[in-house]
Amino acid sequence: MNKAAYALKLPQSLKTAAQRLAREDGVSLNLWITVALAEKVGAVETAADFFKRRAGGANPADILSILDKVGNEPPHPGDEMPGQ
Structure with a gap:
């Protein structure tokens, strides 16, 4: 297996959590x-x-042919987009 090095920059909180989980494993x-x-x-x-x-x-x-059949009717109650 070929290996490649990559310098990984992580937020400290994520690195700390990963270190803890690695230690537990x-x-x-x-x-x-x-x-x-x-x-x-x-x-x-x-x-x-x-x-x-x-x-x-x-x-x-x-x-598009399917959407053309839908028409311009409003959505059924409960099918509206959030915030509309």
């Missing part, structure tokens, strides 16, 4: 941050893959 701060980053990358890539599969062959332009 019995690992170094470096390993704890690496695992946390790997978990986040995995979650984001999994979600992106899910939505890509879910969209299938959908064409974003197709939504």
